[in-house]
Amino acid sequence: MxxxxxxxxxxxxxxxxxxxxxxxxxxxxxxxxxxxxxxxxxxxxxxxxxxxxxxxxxxxxxxxxxxxxxxxxxxxxxxxxxxxxxxxxxxxxxxxxxxxxxxxxxxxxxxxxxxHYVAEPDKYMARMDAVNYALRYDDGLGVGESGYAQADVILLGVSRCGKTPVCLYLAMQYGIFAANYPLVDEDLQTTALPASLRAFKPKLFALTIEPLRLQKIRTRRQTGEEYAKIVQCRREVAQAETLFAENQLAMLDTSTISIEEIATQILMQLHLNR
Amino acid sequence: MxxxxxxxxxxxxxxxxxxxxxxxxxxxxxxxxxxxxxxxxxxxxxxxxxxxxxxxxxxxxxxxxxxxxxxxxxxxxxxxxxxxxxxxxxxxxxxxxxxxxxxxxxxxxxxxxxxHYVAEPDKYMARMDAVNYALRYDDGLGVGESGYAQADVILLGVSRCGKTPVCLYLAMQYGIFAANYPLVDEDLQTTALPASLRAFKPKLFALTIEPLRLQKIRTRRQTGEEYAKIVQCRREVAQAETLFAENQLAMLDTSTISIEEIATQILMQLHLNR
The missing domain is CATH 3.40.50 (Rossmann fold)
Known part of the structure; x- marks a missing residue:
């Protein structure tokens, strides 16, 4: 006992x-x-x-x-x-x-x-459509204006700050169409929004992260790369936060909160009431 | 009022x-x-x-x-x-x-x-690792034996029977490493398991679907293709079910149940107690 x-x-x-x-x-x-x-x-x-x-x-x-x-x-x-x-x-x-x-x-x-899920087949199909949308428009790959036009929200942030799982969660749980855009070095050279996002400012939501936490996540994936060095993480995060502030985007620090919390904060802050 | x-x-x-x-x-x-x-x-x-x-x-x-x-x-x-x-x-x-x-x-x-999520950082990281795994090994693309060796479960079924969202849900919710393998025409010509899956039989779980429901889902995606014709859907499902029976795989019909139900049925049937 x-x-x-x-x-x-x-x-x-x-x-x-x-x-x-x-x-x-x-x-x-x-x-x-x-x-x-x-x-x-x-x-x-x-x-x-x-x-x-x-x-x-x-x-x-x-x-x-x-x-x-x-x-x-x-x-x-x-x-x-x-x-x-x-x-x-x-x-x-x-x-x-x-x-x-x-x-x-x-x-x-x-x-x-x-x-109760199957009792609402349209709502259920909408959730599946949203999952497929999130997968199709993950990482900003091949997203033109037509792709972003369908989005309820577009998350932006540096690589590995948590955008993809949040998009999938928003889709699966709430049927939200969520695309994401990873800020690469080229985007970070300026404080202007990337050109493909400019028409969609009300849909933008920025994610940020503490550089040390980012380094930990990046190191877990790929070791020995420039990408996971703390100096690189610090620089990217600082540049991204300047860009977010300059464009007055809603922003959330993902360092210590869960996917579920990030997703529901986005729903609330963008008034996406599902 | x-x-x-x-x-x-x-x-x-x-x-x-x-x-x-x-x-x-x-x-x-x-x-x-x-x-x-x-x-x-x-x-x-x-x-x-x-x-x-x-x-x-x-x-x-x-x-x-x-x-x-x-x-x-x-x-x-x-x-x-x-x-x-x-x-x-x-x-x-x-x-x-x-x-x-x-x-x-x-x-x-x-x-x-x-x-309570963040209070267990290791568990939380494991969930994120599982999401990344599901994304990396979605659709059997480039999965070698080393990829499948890491899997807790490998879902197989015809295209559009629900494998991908179920894998993502298992990952996000339970930290399960779930890969999936879409049965293509070539696999369906025989009742033997695809070669790359044979070493992993205890991890296999088969999904099936009513042909009419499959047609509806496929039509939603791509119209006017051979792929969405009812005769094609009927043939693929019949061949897949024969293959599943021949290999005595655990099988679930996804036609009228939700992602959540499919996922929890898999947990229970494969005794993956998370």
Whole structure:
């Protein structure tokens, strides 16, 4: 029996994405506890629920402490199978549907939560179109004015400051058409915007990064190159920031924040409300 | 005043991703109500919270019904500003932290939820490495045995069955190294696995799709080509499915399920527990 070890089960009848995200963010509020998490997805039959119950009871016995189960089981019968007095069951559906039925003055119609993406096929197709757009117009390769004209946002910044993953995330998650433009040495010789971007100023969003962080990322990729030297990183970042300031572009430092945070900051600052 | 219209606010002091996901999936259980949703991210100061309160009170007046607020505000003071008796406040932090402190026998240490990605820099770097891997080895271009040797999973299927976005999602969300191999006419002439994949059979996962759906997707991209004709789609899918069966590969039909569902099914079926 290990001290301060707690087993957490994330249980879902679907992908488990929501319950895992919420669970991890709640557990981060208890930094002194050593959590061992187990994700169990697609628990959508009596048999699977019964196997899960056995696993939960086993974990309770092994750790000597009640495991905590975060779940999103739409089907009440499955919840009842999983409910045991040796564990704590926090079912998001059960808790919230109860809290919603009263103010909405209506009973919920239990339908599996995972249907909501496919229930909106146009929205879903739009997300896929956006992913293809991001891939096609990655790194400013062969993008003419026609390519940029379709963009909701055009990210610019020095090589390896995080543009590509942010574009892909904006596309996949929000259906945003995001192109990106890497500032190369030639662009950085001047404080004017690159010619192909000038017509699209309201769509521009600048990313910057601390030179040391940039060096670390660049070194991870290609070693021994001019490109990853700290002096080069410092010079590029300074020149890029001057260019951004000169053109009064919205700018975000990506050094210590995640792709998700960069993407949602862009949505908010450019008022792209998806 | 519109009938059965309800305003929903998704409020967060950070990205709002968790609260939006949970909220949308809960609202999908009330199909008869016409929800108008508003996302408000980075509500992290008294001033922003006070502005939000004014907006909530305005919505209550306009619709004649109490708006519902789903929020994840770590700071209790901000929750108190947002709390008004003309709306229903469901704060995920407030609800769940209360439910967790008792069984964990410990008070929570309130820290902004968004820190949890950056709090694990190695894990975060691994996700970015996985995105770069997926981009580098997209479409089987130039992948030798050394490229596939690094893969956690190799998706195979006909062109446009959804391989690329699934690889990117697996990378971004779970740090999985996912490569993909598009089956071209030459591969489909035989039921043997393409030579470059034979050494990696346990990593293979096959995607299939209904021919009509495939045709629809292909037509969206390039019209008037042989490639998008239904007879061509039917033939390719039939040949691919024969190849998958002959080699006893795990296979999933992507026709009616989302990227998220495909990705999590792969995790589960290949026991990639991230």
């Amino acid at each position: 290990s001290t301060n070890l707690r087993t957490i089960f994330f249980v879902s009848d679907s992908t488990g994405i929501t319950v895992e995200k919420l669970g991890h963010s709640l557990l981060s509020q208890f930094p002194d506890i050593n959590f061992q998490t187990v994700s169990l997805r697609y628990i959508d039959s009596k048999q699977k629920a019964e196997n899960l119950r056995v696993e939960i009871e086993g974990a309770a016995k092994k750790t000597g402490r009640p495991p905590i189960i975060f779940s999103t089981l739409v089907e009440p019968k499955l919840r009842e199978i999983v409910r045991t007095d040796v564990a704590v069951l926090l079912d998001l559906f059960e808790i919230f549907i109860g809290l919603l039925e009263v103010p909405l003055n209506q009973k919920a119609t239990p339908t599996a939560g995972h249907a | 519109s009938t059965n219209l309800r305003t929903i606010f998704f409020v967060s002091d950070s990205t709002g991703i968790t609260v939006e996901k949970l909220g949308h999936s809960l609202l999908s259980q009330f199909p008869d109500i016409n929800f108008q949703t508003v996302s408000l991210r980075y509500i992290d100061s008294k001033q922003k919270a006070e502005n939000l309160r004014v907006e909530i009170e305005g919505a209550a007046k306009k619709t004649g019904r109490p708006p519902i607020i789903f929020s994840t505000l770590v700071e209790p003071k901000l929750r108190e500003i947002v709390r008004t008796d003309v709306a229903v406040l469901l704060d995920l932090f407030e609800i769940f932290i209360g439910l967790l402190e008792v069984p964990l026998n410990q008070k929570a240490t309130p820290t902004a939820g968004h820190a």
